[in-house]
Amino acid sequence: MHYKFYISKSTQHFGDLDLLDMLKDFRKNNHLNQVTGMLFYRAGHFLQVIEGEKHIIETLYSKIARDSRHIEIRTLLEGDIGNRMFGHWDMAYKKIEDIEEEVVTDVDQIIDTYKKIDFLEEGIILKVIKGFYYKA
Numbered sequence: 001m002h003y004k005f006y007i008s009k010s011t012q013h014f015g016d017l018d019l020l021d022m023l024k025d026f027r028k029n030n031h032l033n034q035v036t037g038m039l040f041y042r043a044g045h046f047l048q049v050i051e052g053e054k055h056i057i058e059t060l061y062s063k064i065a066r067d068s069r070h071i072e073i074r075t076l077l078e079g080d081i082g083n084r085m086f087g088h089w090d091m092a093y094k095k096i097e098d099i100e101e102e103v104v105t106d107v108d109q110i111i112d113t114y115k116k117i118d119f120l121e122e123g124i125i126l127k128v129i130k131g132f133y134y135k136a
């Protein structure tokens with residue numbers, strides 16, 4: 001099992017209804033491909049985990065990377081895992097208001113720094129993934 005966690009900048013404003021509409025399509029595809037994960041949208045940025053069979057994740061990621069709805073996509077963390085972190089969700093989504101404040105602070109820090117520095121501390125990235133996971 002493989003996962004990728006990336007950040008990107010949206011090319012247009014997405015309201016909550018737009019996101020839910022997009023998620024309908026993502027979830028349908030993901031269900032078919034046994035892809036699970038989570039999506040954050042904050043201050044014009046997406047942060048997403050996708051997880052599943054490695055070749056499926058690689059194919060999906062290259063599709064996502066070409067999607068004109070966002071730019072400046074950068075993988076923050078990826079790797080092999082024994083068990084899915086988001087096994088119950090075809091693509092979990094939470095409004096940022098429903099995320100613990102501490103995690104939102106970490107998300108903001110990632111958004112502020114990811115373009116300026118080459119290396120982001122793994123701890124903060126994992127905290128964001130887990131922050132979503134535990135409260136989901």
Ligand SMILES: Cc1cc2nc3c(=O)[nH]c(=O)nc-3n(C[C@H](O)[C@H](O)[C@H](O)COP(=O)(O)O)c2cc1C
Pocket residue numbers: 025026027029030046048050060063064065067069070091
């Ligand atoms: C932020 C973002 C997240 C996306 N997440 C997914 C996803 O989880 N699953 C998915 O199938 N497509 C996702 N997409 C859409 C893909 O880029 C692509 O449009 C979709 O896989 C359909 O591709 P196809 O028509 O070539 O099959 C995402 C797009 C964006 C902009």
